[in-house]
Amino acid sequence: MQRPPRAPPPGCPPDAIVLEFTVPPELAGLRLDRFVQARIPRLSRTRANEIVRACAVHPDGRARRPSERVRAGENVILCRPSFEEPRVPTELGVVYEDDALLVVDKPPGLPVHPSASYHKHTLTYLLRERYPQAPPHLAHRLDRETSGVLVCAKTLDDERAIKAQFERRETAKTYLAIVRGELRDAEGVIERPIARPDEGLHLLMAVRDDGAPALTRFRVVDRAPGHTLVALHPETGRQHQLRVHMAWLGHSIVGDKLYGPEGPAPFLEYVEAGEVGPELRARLGHERQALHAHRLTVAHPRSGARLSLVAPLAADLAALWVALGGAPSRGVPE
Secondary structure, X not given: OEEOOOOOOOOOOOOOEEEEXXXXXHHOOOEHHHHHHHHOOOOOHHHHHHHHHXXXXXXXXXXXXXXXXXXXXXXXXXXXXXXXXXXXOOOOEEEEEOOOEEEEEEOOOOOOOOOOOOOOOOHHHHHHHHOOOOOOXXXXXXXXXXXXXXXXXXXXXXXXXXXXXXHOOOOEEEEEEEEEOOOOOOEEEEEOOEEOOOOOOOOOOEEOXXXXXXXXXXXXXXXXXXXXXXXXXXXOOOOOHHHHHHHHHOOOEOOOOOOOOOOOHHHHHHHHHOOOOHHHHHHHOOOOOOEEXXXXXXXXXXXXXXXXXXXXXXXXXXXXXXXXXXXXOOOOOO
């Protein structure tokens, strides 16, 4: 768990960005650089080692070593000089709110958690600014490029109750995706295990016979020349599950930089350039992966009442679908 930002420890610049992570029992005993790699998305082992050497400090300001072993319950502090972050959308639509829950419609491009490139331009930071006395806790997550419904809990008890529903698979999730090609079947099931490949980018996942079980149901919502708008219902929660399953089916999600027809080459080009230029955008079909968290059904953590939380199809994807020749659409009928 990442803790709220603290004042810079002794020896750190006053404008430093301070990240603090509490070590959970299941990660106790890891090398410090391995722990940092596990906490910050899309971080290589080499980069994690560099960050620890440059930024990891004890509370009294003494530098830490990458080879140190972390202990359960300790707070790992990273003190990083301030840096210019990429611009992101910061407008949050509110889908639902009461004393227990805040449900937002996350815009595409907004990261959920801090990373090597983002700190203030994250959902967690925006929530701390909007609710300075008691920032809501994220009950699950979405990729930076994915838009849509995201549930936050206002107390730790509410957070535990919502997370337990995800773990017990008591929630129902519907995503909308614009995929390449015209699906032959109006609906179907993809039941293929997923795991990390033996080689290649460390953040990639793949269909593998020895992987973890993964099941996705799909239903065609609309068709356009060379493309399909589909509703996806994941019954398991593997990393990149929907993107991997649709690519395996031969209908990768438009704009996907990792699992599209070119494999991860567009992702590497994007990282190198720092942006999606016109030529790369033409190859991808869109600036970001055309994936939207449309509907999430959960039980209220206090009353137990079933809530159907809906975010209409994001404006950029609705416009893309019309541009591809599809009928105007903002979602899936109940």
